[in-house]
Structure formats: C-alpha cells, structure tokens
Amino acid sequence: MRSEQQIQDALRNYEDVDxxxxxxxxxxxxxxxxxxxxxxxxxxxxxxxxxxPIEHIKTRIKTPESIVKKLKRNGYETSIENMVKYINDIAGVRLICSFTSDIYRLAEMIGNQSDLKVLSIKDYIKNPKESGYKSYHMLVSVPIFLSDSVVDTKVEIQIRTIAMDFWASLEHKIYYKFEGNAPEYISRELKECAQMVSELDDKMLSLNDAILECAMNDVQEEEHVAVEDVAEHVLGSREKQKALQFAHK
Incomplete structure (x- = not known):
C-alpha cells in the first residue's frame, strides 16, 4: 500500500532516530x-x-506489548515493517454516541471529508460478531505533512452508542482475564446482555423520536397562536380571518 511505503521512506529519512x-x-x-x-x-x-451527535471522543495508541501479541497471534514476525503493514488499529479513535442513528450520520460525515481516505468499513451493528459485539469500524488514512514529505497514516475509527461501549468494555475485560477462553456460561450470559443492549438502544431511539415529535408539535402550536395574536391585536377581529387564511397558505 502507498501509505506503508511512505512510512518506510520516512523511517529512512530519520536514520539517526529510533x-x-x-x-x-x-x-x-x-x-x-x-x-x-x-x-x-x-x-x-x-x-x-x-x-x-458525539457524546465522547477517546483516542489511544496501541501499546508495544499489544502490537507484539497481535503480530504473533496472526503469525507474523515482530518488526516495524510488519507492524505498519498488518496492524491497522495502532492509532485508534472511538466515538461514543447516544443513538444508533448518530452512528451512521457520523460515518457519512467522516466519509465526506475530502482529505480523509476510507480504506475499509466493518459494520458490526448490522452484522454483529458471534460474541454479540456491535460497533461500526472505519479504517481511514490521513495525510501527515512533514517538513519534506507527506505521509498517509492509518487510523481506525470505532463508532458506538453508550450502551454498546459499556458492553464492549466488559467483554474486553473478560477476554483478557480468560485469554480468549472464558467459561461457556459467562460467554452465554454476555451474549444475552448484548441482546438486552440492542433492545435498549432501539427503545431509547424510539423514545427520542417521540420526544422530538412532541417538541415539533409544540413549536407548531406556538407559531399558530402567535399568528392569531398578531391578527387580533394589529388587524382587529374583523380582518383576522383574512390574515390567517393568507398566513397559512
């Protein structure tokens, strides 16, 4: 990939630096x-x-230990070259939203950025993992302008609701506690919790839509009353009907 070659070139330009x-x-x-x-x-x-649409933004750089473990787990030798080539989530950004509708709205906004290149998308919301994990992943590259070159560098963006993030945090703890081999009953109950989280997100989105609809109706009613007040006090009752008919056309 172009970005991998650019990073290798950048490394050669800094031979005196680690x-x-x-x-x-x-x-x-x-x-x-x-x-x-x-x-x-x-x-x-x-x-x-x-x-x-964004409740929280979290960023992190993967630790050297995590990078080495992931390389070994995937059968690669530990090297800077393999790290850049095969580990896509060294730089990670996590966006936490209130509602699932925010997730796709943000993904579209990010995809429309002219100086960001979307390399891949994994929609684990429409297609959850076997464990019940849900999240929306985007792998993007962003140009880094150095003094004498431009280096496209990969960043993984994860977009989740608050409920999804709570569930994923617990799954992460369990995964590392049991090194990927959690007891069957824990995995089963965790998956049941994932279903509860999904139902909660659906209910919260539905409730939010209902609140927005009520707010919109209130605004429309206030505007209607305001028009009537103007007609009554400025034009007088005799001209009121004509003014209302004109205003509501």
Missing part, C-alpha cells in the same frame, strides 16, 4: 489530525442543528 519513536510520532500526528476534524464536525453540527 524507528519505533518515528512510527509512533506519525500515528500520534494522525490522531491529532482526525481528532481535530471530528471536533470541528461536532461543533458544526451543534451550530446548524443545535444538537451534538
């Missing part, structure tokens, strides 16, 4: 770029729609 530090510098820079874009999108959405 290769690991150089790679981590690039991934940290990518996190800053993506994080800034997401904050701007969130603020723009608040400005236009009076609503924030």
């Amino acid at each position: 290769s690991w530090k150089t790679v981590i510098f690039l991934y940290n820079a990518a996190l800053k770029e993506v994080g800034t874009k997401l904050e701007i999108l969130n603020e723009e959405f608040q400005h236009v729609h009076r609503y924030n």
